[in-house]
Amino acid sequence: MLALILESPERLWWSFVLLVPLLIHLLRRRRYHQHGWAAMEFVVRAMQEKSQKARLQRLVLMIVRVFILALFLLAVSSPQSGVSKFDVDNISSGTHYVFILDASYSMGTIDQVSGDSAFEIAKQEAFELLHRLPPGDVVSVLTIGDFERWVIESPANDFQEVVVAIDEIELQVGGGNVKTVLESTADLILESRQTHPDLLHSHVMVFTDLEQNVWTGLVGEESEDESPLKRLKELGQVSVVGCQVDPRSNLALKSLTCSYPQGAFAKDVVVMAEVECYYQGKSASPGISWYVDNQFIRRDELEIQEGQLATVSLPLNNLDSGSHQVEARLDDDSLAIDNSRWIVFDSPAKFRVLCVEGSPGESEALETALHPTEDPEWPVSVVTINESQVEQQELTEYEMVAFCGANAFTRQTRSLLREFVSQGGILLVTPGKNLDTKSLNELYALVVEEFDFGIRWGNLIRQDESVPLKVRVANHRIGEIFRSNPGSGVNEIPVFEYVELELKPDENSGAVLELENGSPLFAFSSVGDGVLLTFSTSLLLSQSEERWSDLGAWPSFLPLIHESLKYVLESQNKNGHATLGTTPERRVSMKYGPLEVEVKNPAGVVRPYLLDSQNDLYSGQRYIYWLQQDFKIPGVYYVSYSAQGKVVENTMLVGNLRVTESDHRLIDQSTLELLTNEQYTDASTGSLHSKPRHRNWFTAILLLTLILMLFELKLNSRQSVRSLGRTGVSND
Structure with a gap:
């Protein structure tokens, strides 16, 4: 409703000066005693005819002076007018209220004085407003968070039901984006007006701690036509109730x-x-x-x-x-x-490796590096097969698949390998006797001339045996152990034959070792959740004059492989744990047949999951998976896979918070007011009445005062001229 607000109401105490013009008017009235005098009779009659008009003019002059003083006092009191946003009376105006409660994790911050969290304060503010809404208005409730959800979507007029629903809202374990919530709110208001034509007004109220990250998506978008705030302001009002707290640390x-x-x-x-x-x-x-x-x-x-x-x-x-x-x-x-x-x-880290040989002996150097001891407790196990057996293998049983000299891939094999590496597997590839660069490039890229895997194979190069190329360590973290150890002998490795490799110029691909001419010898690439390790020369152990290189026989080849796997493990360990607030996809092997999946969350609650299937993005093959939809509690999740009533595998999964709103960095107040077109309400003041944007009337009232003063001067001068021509006898 319309309201007039005075920023300096204490100045109205000077209103007693409004009596001054009245006192002046009364004091200046003169009383006359008439004396019979024949010569003046005609003057008396003339004065009587004009006396009524003169009294009216003096009264107008007095009123003008009162108005001048009153307007001046009003002007210096800094009057403003506007529309009061939160005032609620006992008469319904057909308003659809949409309460948006910020449920992102920063709302759990505790105030160091009251001991209440920002979320508790937001609920109390919502309850207070609900108790003041008149019958006939309706309310919807929505939350801000990674799991954005409607608590009450259809407009409800049972306020007790709304109170219970708000009280049951729980904090989420992730951040939030107010932009997506406001978009949903605008859609709901439009739909509600179609089904409830009597809802003529809408009022969106956001209860939030004003964390900057929640509002980031809206900053700088107010001028865009698709801005949800612009849509909402066209539909009604948008108000923000600040529920921020004063934390200790x-x-x-x-x-x-x-x-x-x-x-x-x-x-x-x-x-x-x-x-x-x-x-x-x-x-x-x-x-x-x-x-x-x-x-x-x-x-x-x-x-x-x-x-x-x-x-x-x-x-x-x-x-x-x-x-x-x-x-x-x-x-x-x-x-x-x-x-x-x-x-x-x-x-130690457990590794199951599948080696695929193009010809006998081409994987010997890699097998020796991966399993250098006969110790039965050694954590690496290696299985070696030939190319024709690949499609019969269940690749999900292995952490690493190595193609040593096996360079001809069928369409089915390419699909299996793409799926394997994209889902977190390690794929190692070396050229060999049966080199087929066309088939290699078809594996590395779905489209010719593209860099899906970050690497493109080129021409086979044969060096003069008398001047083999030397090797140097590139600027990659895997090679740090060799850069700090000049005696590793890496510079003495002769390379006689290699395939040119072209690396995609981005952070996902890089050379670990390179030839002295700059061509990559050993490259690392990130592909999906997995890793691709590519050698441009064969690892075949040979002393013949037609050998590719002595890389496989290099004494430090074992540390090179171990450092590479260490780097992969540490990288996957850093990035492989799922983030709370997401719904991670878990793929499963069907080697045991049909499976049943049960997950025990950190609270000890066990929930079964159903398996589903879909096509892999890289391979196009169908795979079996389950979606962990209750990934909402931080901690360790225990997963059990059962076949025919027996547990066949147990794993542990970790859910950690994505730290985005812990800094207590609040959105700037002026920015917020610019977005919403009104000043926000601070819940700490204990008031639900907002401070809307008002129009300041000081200049207009002061100008009107000056105009009245000019009018008063003109009126007074005319009155003075008439007084000079007046004839009468005063009683001094």
């Missing part, structure tokens, strides 16, 4: 990774936690506690200041063989959800 675990300092197949593992301090109050030194397989190990104190990053390491030596889980947990602070992180890994 917050540190967050941003990542948890592991490395294998002694190699991928050793039992020594180092777990590293990256901690960021966003803000910190005056308290004891923060600490981080470590738990291995649910057993407390130790607590480390952190030397960290506001705005700093710190890395804390936990070395683990001689772990039992098998899978392990580690939890890093920060001390309690104002936001609890970003204080813990988990990681699972094998120690």
Whole structure:
């Protein structure tokens, strides 16, 4: 409704000056005593005829002076007018209210004074407004978060039902994007008006802690026609209720990774936690506690200041063989959800490798590097087959598939390999006697001349035997061990024959070793969730004059393979754990026949899952999978696969928070007001009445005052002229 607001109402105490013109008017009235005088009779009669007109003019003059003073007082009180947005009376106006509650994880931040979270404050503000809505208005409720959902979609007029629904809303474990929520809101309002023509007005109210990341998608889009805010403002009003709190401190675990300092197949593992301090109050030194397989190990104190990053390491030596889980947990602070992180890994890393030979002996060097000992406890197992047996293999049983000199691929084999590597497998390829670069390029790219796998095969080059090419270490992390060890002998490896490789110029592909002419000898590429390792020369161990190179016989070939697998493991371990708020796809092997899947979440609740199938993006082949749809609690998930009532496999999966809203960085107030066209309400003031954008009337009222003053001067001057011609006798 329309409202008049005075920014300086205390100046109205000067209103008593409005009596001054009235006093002047009364004091200037003169009383006359008439005396009979024949000569003046005609003057008296003339004055009586004009006396009524003169009194009216004096009254007008007095009123004008009162108005001048009143307008001046009003002007200096800084009057503003506008439309009050949140005022609710007892008469329904046919308004469709849409309550949008920010349920992103930052709303769990605790206020250091009241002890309430921003989410609790938002609910209380929504309850207070609901209790004041008149019968006849309706309400819909929506949440902001990775799992955006309508709590109440169809407009509801049962406010008690709405209160219960809002009270049951839970915080989510991810961030949010207010833009997508507002788009859904605009669609709902339009649909509701079609089904309920009596809903003439709409009022969207966003209850949020104003975290900047939630509003990022809207900044800079207000002028665009497709902006959801523009649509909503055309349909009605958009208001923001600020529910931000004053937190004491917050540190967050941003990542948890592991490395294998002694190699991928050793039992020594180092777990590293990256901690960021966003803000910190005056308290004891923060600490981080470590738990291995649910057993407390130790607590480390952190030397960290506001705005700093710190890395804390936990070395683990001689772990039992098998899978392990580690939890890093920060001390309690104002936001609890970003204080813990988990990681699972094998120690030592277990590898099942399938080697495919083009001709006998071409995989011997790789097999020796992968399994250099007869120790039955060695974590790598190698199976060697020929090309004709590939399509009968279940590739999901292996972590790595190596094609050594086997370069002719059928359409079915290409499809299987593309699916394998895109889903996280390691594919290693070397040329050999039966080189077929056309078939290799068909494997590496769906379309000729493209770089699907980041590499394109070129021409076969044969060097003069008397001047073989030398090898040098390229600038890749895998080669760091050789750059720091000049005595590794890498520069002495002779290469007589190789295939030219062209690498895609991006961060996903790079050379580890290269020839002295700059041509890649060993390249690394990321493909989907997997890795492609490509050698441009054969690894065949041979002393003949027609050999390709001595790379496979190089004493440091074993460290090269182990460092490559270590790098792959650490990279996949860093990026392979799923993020909460997503629905990760889990592919399964059907080697045991039909399977049943059960998942126990960190809260101990067991849920069965149904299997489904679809076509693979790379291979076009159908595969079996299940979607983990309840990935909403941080921690370790235990997955059991059963066939015919018996458990055939157990695995652990980790769900960690994607840290996006822990910094307590709020959207700028002026930016928010520009987006919504009104000033937001701060819930901390305890009022639900917004401060709408008002029009300032100071200039207009001051101008009107000046006009009235000019009118008063003219009127007064005319009155004075008439007074000079007046005849009468005063009673002095």
